[in-house]
Amino acid sequence: MSDYAVVDPATGETVAEYDTFTDAQIDEAVARAASGFAAWSALPADERAAGLRRVAALHRERRESLASTIVREMGKPFAAALGEVDFSADIIEYYADNAGVVTADQPLDILGEGTAVIRRSPLGVLLGIMPWNFPAYQVARFAAPNLANGNAIVLKHAPQCPESAAALEEIFRDAGLPDGAYVNVYATNEQSAAIIADPRVQGVSVTGSERAGSAVAALAGQHLKKVALELGGSDPFIVLSADDLDAVVRAAVDARLDNNGQACNGAKRFIVVDGLYEEFLARFASAMGAAKVGHPLDEDTVLGPLSSLAAAERLQAQIDRAVEQGATLVVGGQRSGAYFPGTVLTDVTPEMDVYREELFGPAGVVHRVADEEEAVRLANDTPFGLGSYVFTTDAEQAQRVADRLEAGMVYVNVVLADSPELPFGGVKRSGTSRELGLLAADEFVNKKLIRVG
Template identity: 65%
Template sequence: MSYAVVNPATGATIKTYPTISDADLQGAIADAAEAYRTWSKSTTVEERAALVRRVGELHVERREELADIIVREMGKPTEQALGEVDFAGAIYEYYADHAADFLKDEQITLLDGEGSAVVRRSALGVLLGIMPWNFPYYQVARFAGPNLIIGNTIVLKHAEQCPESAAAIEQIHLDAGFPKGAYVNVYATHDQIETVIADPRVQGVSLTGSERAGAKVAEIAGRHLKKVVLELGGSDPFVLLSTDDLDATVQNAVDARIDNNGQACNAAKRFVVIDELYEPFLEKFTAKLAEIEAVDPTAEDAALGPLSSLKAAETLDDQVKRAVEHGATLVHGGGRDGAFFQTTVLTDVSADNPASKEEFFGPVAQVYRAADEADAVRIANDTPYGLGSYVYTTDDEQALRVADSIEAGMVFVNVVLADGAELPFGGIKRSGSGRELGRFGADEFVNKKLIRIG
């Protein structure tokens, strides 16, 4: 394993970073454990919130520098990179504003009326964060922000292709005033991470990544009885049942598919369209996607850059070819030039086609025809994943009915790209467990201690 910045647009290796030694890794855990025993115990929620607020401010102050880093690391178009940095800053600010309320004592009404009872929230200790490359700042913010305010300390293992942004995030926490050990970045190998999870000083693990990585981490954590939060993959349905503006709906569908170069766990990936709208939607949707070309992510108005790596593009290429081999129709696209992948539309994906059960991480859309509402819900749920979903309809009652029927952790009705710092994020089935963001995200790694007074 090597940590390196490899520009996917050019293939050039810009800088490599050595992995941490076993001795230094033990030192990092020791620093985090000491910071938990000392700093976190001697500070108030308000004091820790002030530091987290400064972390958010530094993200915004350094937004251009931070954005340039992830454009180099994973090919995100510049405007989207700037937007991610701003969103990360907003998440830190949100938790600074609301942490005291989230952590206040919760009174419990006793049935016998004798005495009192309260649930008091407090930190667990050292947490391990294992973060992905697709949103290098945002993913860290939604894990680190609430947990540092709570008083947990963090050992952060970022993706191998994001070492520069990982270092920049650690520096921001130090510059904001956090003491040594409160937030520690480690360039660790997979084998080393197994030892971190097993370490008795580490009380919990949060992973955002692939299903395979999540299963491995959960297995190790389970052996050592560690709390885990898993944010894994998704193959989110975009269910179109009715619309009074097809062009606007199509544009929303396009935006939901190509955001972050199509590499978002909760992106719309399977478009399930009611029979009477199927043909006009497919025609307009395909035409819109065909207008979008994968270009240099630093180009002005770039909407689609390269995939995160050559390997990622090759994997997507293989998936598309296998889908066609199993009977899918390639309506548009399918071309690849290095890490640049053409916008692609597949139809006629049968239930026994492997593509119907896989996650396509890139600008590839599958379009399905649904006979009616019940059929649309059936197709939407015919996946091992259950992260997000999208429902478009002009019927309010139908919207709620379908939202209740969809097997997912999130349902967005008549809106896309509507994540917010205050909104819980997470899934069910093979998309993971636990929640991040909002008050639910702040409630994962806490000791909800009952204090019963007679």
């Protein structure tokens, strides 16, 4: 079987296969991107914005087809796949609306006479290495701000998402962008390394695992290329007080089961003060266990299959090892093929592997803590630092805890609140950069000083 293949995780059937590019095809793709950059970057910002609006419109026009492809590739429920395509269109439109803002000169107050400005200009051809868990959204949040700036994109998608990769390249082409402004490649890891080394390529962005991020960062550093990393997470969900515990539990379940539990910023560690712990655990475990597991095209399905049989087997191994090491399995914990039920662990201690691992699937760990101080200490006791969630009725406490959390994002009394204008990213082993919002548009630009005496 080809490295690039669509294997429906709901059935195990190989739906389609795509040929990996030859080295000659890779070289031709980079050459096209270099030529496309020259044409695309020469356009005024408002013309690039118009092109991006056409890209967003085509996402909406083809939303059902693209969503169906996403379901086949990674198994998320169809309604969630439709939501992903819609959000992708929103993101692209946001950067179309703000293309003039992100490319505008930034005047500086100077001590001497004359003027000084920071002028932002594109770097050139960028390589994007994208994951499988959000086949359209991940591409939109990388490509849109960088295209708005005038960069050109070479996109290497996950090997299990070749159909989405082809459909997205077709959208950018049909939107009338210059040939080469957005180029899809079916590349091996070795070929990706060669693209990073290519002098025509000026930067690389990777969303994926710690291992992938570390490997790409090492290559980028070796070749003195700008790199942006969006990696894993084990986000804490801290419950300190509640007027409506049922609402908090619903938020906790939503934050854990979104995208079949396969979101890097999904809540994975639930840290609950002693006075609410027993009641929270009982309601949370009940709701997790009741989440309907079924075919992703069924309307009442909450949890479709994980992205692959291998993904389900990895999660099963983590759960089994946690129980062997002394954790308590409260509910779930037994896969059926690639399907995995809502799962809850308790009694997890720092000596266990699962204490510092990321559970990439519909499984969470519930911890009991005495107070705010212990909650913050436990929340920060992780190699990750992506997102975090704080639920409290005390506004001052919310701000105090938010300030102390070692994370790139803190959401207070709200979940699933991502939006195109809000920056996304983390610290520690969760990454080095920001996507979405205006900050994303500053990752791959030359901030050139122009000083006039």
